[in-house]
Amino acid sequence: MNKSDLVVKLAKKMGWSQREAKDALDCLFATETKKGIIATELDAGRRVQITGFGTFETRKRKARQGRNPRTGETIKIPAAKVPAFTPGKALKERVRK
Numbered sequence: 001m002n003k004s005d006l007v008v009k010l011a012k013k014m015g016w017s018q019r020e021a022k023d024a025l026d027c028l029f030a031t032e033t034k035k036g037i038i039a040t041e042l043d044a045g046r047r048v049q050i051t052g053f054g055t056f057e058t059r060k061r062k063a064r065q066g067r068n069p070r071t072g073e074t075i076k077i078p079a080a081k082v083p084a085f086t087p088g089k090a091l092k093e094r095v096r097k
Contacts, residue, residue, distance in 0.1 A: 042083055052090035059084045 001009075003025065011021035030036030038056055041048050048056040063079040087095075 050088070052088050054085055054087040054091055056083065056085050058082065 007018055007021045007025060010016070010025065011018045014021065016024070026035065028037050029039075031039045034040060038048050042056060042058050045058060058081050061080045061082055064077050066075050066077045067073070068075055
């Protein structure tokens with residue numbers, strides 16, 4: 001399922017137009033500056049916890065040694081701040097069935 005499919009399903013389920021459904025999804029998930037709620041919270045270093053679904057957060061990845069797959073040369077991979085998602089208990093149980 002891609003974003004367009006999600007917009008169509010959300011519009012049908014909520015009785016909204018597809019434009020309203022797209023705006024709602026963008027309000028939550030957009031990555032442009034100051035547009036998406038989740039991205040804005042993560043950028044500020046805060047967690048977004050949706051009970052039963054999961055938690056979005058940022059994690060710090062340490063600097064490490066890596067290998068260039070083309071040349072085999074050892075390279076240094078710098079430290080980074082990365083987004084992470086941890087599924088909630090209810091979501092895990094639903095998927096396991």
